[in-house]
Amino acid sequence: MEKQLKVIFSGAQPTGSLTLGNYIGAIQNWKELERDYECYYSIVDLHSLTVKQDPDDFKQANLSFLAQYLAAGLDPKKNVLFFQSHVREHTELAWMLSCFTYMGELSRMTQFKDKADKHKDNINAGLYTYPVLMAADILLYQADLVPVGDDQRQHLELCRDVALRFNNAYGETFTVPHIYLGKIGARIMSLQEPLKKMSKSDENQNGVIHMLDPKDVIVKKLKKAVTDSMNAVKYNDAQPGVQNLMIIHATLSGWTMSEIEAHYQDKGYGTFKMDIAELITGLTEPFREKYAHYMKNPDVLKDVYVNGAERASKKADVTMTLVRDRLGLV
Ligand code: TYM
Secondary structure, three states: OOOOOOEEEEEEOOOOOOEHHHHHHHHHHHHHHOOOOEEEEEEOOOHHHHOOOOHHHHHHHHHHHHHHHHHOOOOOOOEEEEEHHHOOHHHHHHHHHHOOOOHHHHHOOHHHHHHHHHOHHHOOHHHHHHHHHHHHHHHHOOOOEEEOOHHHHHHHHHHHHHHHHHHHHHOOOOOOOEEEOOOOOOOOEOOOOOOOEOOOOOOOHHHOOEOOOOHHHHHHHHHHOOOOOOOOOOOOOOOHHHHHHHHHHHHHHOOOHHHHHHHOOOOOHHHHHHHHHHHHHHHHHHHHHHHHHHHOOHHHHHHHHHHHHHHHHHHHHHHHHHHHHHHOOO
């Protein structure tokens, strides 16, 4: 079967709200790819069940995430935007793939180790088999490319190994996907601990910029951002705080690192930080407005996710018919 356009799949977990890390590491790239690819962008709600969720809050967070996808500029006509749980084949394929994934492989996943460490009272099987569901998400749509941040690299490698293992055993069934990382910004760090990834659930929320943060909060977080005593805007590993801020600047302004260095040569960190706050709010203020508009229009959201699930299901059905046949299911 000849494919016309190459396929993209990616997703984000609907917990809390999107961070600047999610936007720069993933969503900014999703938007660029929508022009040339057949894109499936999911709200991977089932993945979020690996940690306990309050049902009312979770329902709200799910809708809020769809509104955030739209506010970020993802066009529902060009992209298939949908909830993972609306396409039942994700879990069906996940079961099958779990029979092709080794315990040893899952035990090596650093995210599992980190999360198990963080949620010691709830180290459930879902947390452990999470990467298998993620592989199913991707392989179900025969994705060629998966635009994600650097933290998903290991999961992507596992997905490729499982796809190859299945293909070797049963003949060509799955497209073996490639990771797509942006040139810069694949790992945005915490503003408070620049050696740690910026993460939605960080205990120190001063380190995390949320796309829905009001302007004054963003300015405050930037003012508090950890730098160093060198007072030099230079791109190097000895200044991780400054380096992270320069990456944020570059991805939002389009400037090169040398342009940034030259511009701030005689200016202090204060000016540098406030310019970055300006760049961020230039992005987040219109984002917040669009978000509020979509949240006031639940019918629009419903149209998008119903239509998205229909389109995604069609593709998923073709893959699953092939997979069931390959496995010898009657
Ligand atoms: P999630 O929800 O943690 O993050 C969504 C996307 O944002 C990227 N990201 C970052 N990029 C740069 N800097 C950061 N600080 C940063 N934090 C997050 C993530 O790499 C991701 O691309 N397991 C996935 C969701 C998922 C998925 C999939 C992704 C489930 N199935 C299939 C791709 C394909 C996750 O938890 O992403």
